[in-house]
Amino acid sequence: MxxxxxxxxxxxxxxxxxxxxxxxxxxxxxxxxxxxxxxxxxxxxxxxxxxxxxxxxxxxxxxxxxxxxxxxxxxxxxxxxxxxxxxxxxxxxxxxxxxxxxxxxxxxxxxxxxxxxxxxxxxxxxxxxxxxxxxLWRDLTFSRALTGRTFSAGDAVALTQALVGKVDRGNLNRDLARLPGLERGEPAGHGPGRPGRVWRWQD
CATH class of the missing domain: 3.90.79.10 (Nucleoside Triphosphate Pyrophosphohydrolase)
Known part of the structure; x- marks a missing residue:
């Protein structure tokens, strides 16, 4: 048949x-x-x-x-x-x-x-x-859609944890620094302690 x-x-x-x-x-x-x-x-x-x-x-x-x-x-x-x-x-x-x-x-x-x-x-x-x-962090269209134009270091950690699991913050920061079209912005927040870094996608 x-x-x-x-x-x-x-x-x-x-x-x-x-x-x-x-x-x-x-x-x-x-x-x-x-x-x-x-x-x-x-x-x-x-x-x-x-x-x-x-x-x-x-x-x-x-x-x-x-x-x-x-x-x-x-x-x-x-x-x-x-x-x-x-x-x-x-x-x-x-x-x-x-x-x-x-x-x-x-x-x-x-x-x-x-x-x-x-x-x-x-x-x-x-x-x-x-x-x-x-x-995540390899496909720029997917990553930028999730983060929006501007996102914090904490947002990057949270997304990585949600999709990948454990996060090595040092490696993550190095990965972000190498992404084309992504630049470091001014630190976010004020007051005591080290303020979190902000990342911004270029137009």
Whole structure:
């Protein structure tokens, strides 16, 4: 018997934002309104339409969490035949950094405190975490979208801890100093003790 061709491709988005006040990295999910997995949390995703780019589909998916992307990029494709109970569907996992203005449709979680998700989205998150970590301070688009134009040394440490784990501050400062387009700013804060350094992306 000839296997049935896989005719569907979904684009599932790991939508991230940096909570500067809490110095934490958050992931957006939403409550699925329809079966399968109605009422369960999932990554925002859509089926790829004919003549549509993956980046455009990712923007449509982000509308489910009322979020506009600052930047997006591709990660991996997941091809487990039984990943979707509706039938064979490839999933192109993408990342997106979104602004702080996402609406009530988004359910935000700390990146290390995400509850069980629908479909194979737990596996997508676990598999792509190391890839996200590898982008920080190496992919300038990803890094700048997370930090904003100006960020503190403490912000850099918090982001690195959230994605990579342990931080060697000396090595981190040297890595930042070598990044093209990033310059040291004036120290932040006043009063006793050593003020934290500020970093600024050039236009």
């Amino acid at each position: 000839t296997p049935t061709p896989a005719t569907h491709v979904s684009v599932d988005v790991l939508a991230l934002r940096f909570d500067r006040a809490a110095r934490g990295l958050e992931l957006a999910t939403h409550v699925r309104p329809f079966d399968p997995f109605a009422g369960e949390l999932a990554l925002p995703g859509v089926l790829l339409l004919a003549d549509e780019t993956i980046a455009h589909a990712a923007r449509r998916a982000l509308a489910k969490v009322d979020a506009a992307p600052v930047a997006t990029g591709q990660l991996l494709t997941f091809d487990e035949p039984n990943r979707d109970p509706r039938g064979p569907t490839l999933s192109v996992a993408t990342w997106a950094v979104v602004g702080s203005g996402a609406g009530d449709a988004a359910v935000w979680h700390g990146l290390d405190a995400t509850p069980p998700l629908a479909f194979d989205h737990d596996q997508i998150l676990a598999t792509t975490r190391p890839l996200l970590a590898s982008l």
